[in-house]
Amino acid sequence: MPELPELEILKDELKRHVLGRRVRELIVPQDKAGDCPVPHWKDALENARITDVERRGKMLVVHLDSGFSLVIHLMMVGQLLLSSLYDGTPSDVRLTLVFDSDQLTLGQVHLKFIRVVPTHKIDELPEVSKLGHDPLEEGFDAGLLADVLAGRRGKIKSFLLDQRFLAGIGNTYADEILFAARMTPTRIASSLTDPEIKGLHESIVQTLNRGLELGGSSEMAFVHLDGVKGAFQEQFRVKSRTGLPCFVCGTPVERVSIGGRGTYFCAKCQK
Numbered sequence: 001m002p003e004l005p006e007l008e009i010l011k012d013e014l015k016r017h018v019l020g021r022r023v024r025e026l027i028v029p030q031d032k033a034g035d036c037p038v039p040h041w042k043d044a045l046e047n048a049r050i051t052d053v054e055r056r057g058k059m060l061v062v063h064l065d066s067g068f069s070l071v072i073h074l075m076m077v078g079q080l081l082l083s084s085l086y087d088g089t090p091s092d093v094r095l096t097l098v099f100d101s102d103q104l105t106l107g108q109v110h111l112k113f114i115r116v117v118p119t120h121k122i123d124e125l126p127e128v129s130k131l132g133h134d135p136l137e138e139g140f141d142a143g144l145l146a147d148v149l150a151g152r153r154g155k156i157k158s159f160l161l162d163q164r165f166l167a168g169i170g171n172t173y174a175d176e177i178l179f180a181a182r183m184t185p186t187r188i189a190s191s192l193t194d195p196e197i198k199g200l201h202e203s204i205v206q207t208l209n210r211g212l213e214l215g216g217s218s219e220m221a222f223v224h225l226d227g228v229k230g231a232f233q234e235q236f237r238v239k240s241r242t243g244l245p246c247f248v249c250g251t252p253v254e255r256v257s258i259g260g261r262g263t264y265f266c267a268k269c270q271k
């Protein structure tokens, strides 16, 4: 699933390429519309100009001068493609924003994960109002992480995935973060010492930035607006490496299930 780095990349690309554009038409294929209020969406989006694009956790929010915003969650395999950058034919298109000279398509995600809401009500959406701290926000430091960890009796892996605590980290980055921190995923969140919290904080920031620098993870379907894949998956140190030797110590990487999520780690390096 696209996580913070992948959504951050798409946010930046959308800001670079579609900011200020006017939506001439919204196209939703009738057989994909489901229960979506498409006429309302058309009223809110058509002839409106894109004024800003934000990321909230793992969601993209596209603001328009109509006073409405389009909230997009790509779920597991959603893709956004811009026709002026992408040569191919987008697959399973669910929604298209037609601009004067090109168009933005959203594919491979059910439209029930898309919302069009008045911009001033974004913060009231349940999926937004419950979001915790963004690890890339100014002020996210080890002290703040310590505050969020305090009293949390669950496993650190589950803590990292819980969007109410930290927003944007998912199953891929959580495993890579814990390997970078040399911390076993079953550690109880509230048991971390101050030096461990400092190390975890550094690992969170560095791993997410590493994902950004490598263009995101395309282990699944994530692509940039031009259809190009990221390369972070080529540098996974534990994720999806069951049985392969740890790059640090040579011990085979293990996979366990934590909170129902596949979790990869090195039993020797991570304590």
Ligand SMILES: [Zn+2]
Binding pocket: 246, 247, 248, 249, 250, 251, 266, 267, 268, 269, 270
């Ligand atoms: Zn190891």
